[in-house]
Amino acid sequence: MGFLADSLNRISPSATIAVSTKARQLKAQGRDIISLSAGEPDFDTPDNIKQAAVKALAAGKTKYTDVDGIPELKQAIVDKFKRENGLTYKTSQVSVGTGGKQVLYNALLATLNPGDEVVMPAPCWVSYADIVLLGGGVPVFAQTTMEHGYKLQPEALDKAITPKTKWLVFNSPSNPTGAAYSHDDLKKLTDVLLRKKNEHVWILTDDMYEHLLYDGLKFATIAEVEPKLYDRTLTMNGLSKAYCMTGLRLGYAAGPETLIKAMCKLQSQSTSNPSSIVQWMGVEALTGPQDFIAKNNKIFVERRDLVVSMLNQANGLKCPKPEGAFYVYPSCAGAIGKKSAQGVSIKTDEDFVTALLEEEGVAVVHGAAFEGSPAFRVSYAASTESLKEACTRIQRFCGNLR
């Protein structure tokens, strides 16, 4: 077996996709299932963005483009970073890929050598560790706690860094916890990264949920908070979440030119350019009206408040109220060691979510998939009505535990 084939044996299929697929299969069999497992907004893509696709098609924009993005989209991204984050990049420092996931994948696979360590605050998005393993690297989880709102503490970051650390992969607001870092929270972490002993660490900041921030919290990103880290930071973002474009697959990053070139080289031998039509949709998304984001966020806040309140009324659950994304991450420590109504022993969070799906038809993702147990992730990107019903079922499930 080759190097990549060996690496493939070390990774798992995405757990979130597995749960969503199981929920869809049960639904197809006629079961009454509510799935709160998906990482995507239930809102439609704004019409002006859809129309940009129609226009691009009519204009014959159907040919190959530059591998890592058309100049118009790169310029729109440069302008976005300036306008929203106070960050100055040239278009040659920008890379566009088929979804944020490809951009992350390019960055990690283009840079990792066997044995390189990648630090990530846990719980964290399911794919980081698997992409690192695929690249021959070693994921290092820096644990966060519910008491600290699932935010990485400076000492935990410092402790996780070794001479072998290549990257810190950082994500705020966070999937799966919704934890969002303020400017001051980030400053404490950037101070650690500036220490002489940590100077070799590059930072990959995943800002995918930037616009999904609530309660007046202002977004901040690492290169903006600490300009001294600009030269070793890759700032990644995408259109999937706030612009409701998950299936359209468009993500981007900006950072040091040599890194961007290496990422482009890798992409040139895999997928080549992202869809030409979708790139034009991206131009419209970033340069067109942005007011729908605030409207969607108002709905997300109402749903978050409803879900947090109902889950906190469930026996054995404890659910913090996060300030971003569209996830909550309740602890189910109080349910471990008990038996469900149908007599299933709940030893782990995976047992909890499996029995919940079987017995009440609610699909959520177990914390172990995110390296944060015992807990589970609830996506509240679903209608208020289905959220109410799902939480009522979770309350009943927990109430029946003995």
Ligand code: PLP
């Ligand atoms: N980063 C985080 C934290 C995510 O939650 C996701 C999607 O779930 C991605 C990156 C990848 O996004 P995309 O759908 O653009 O590939």
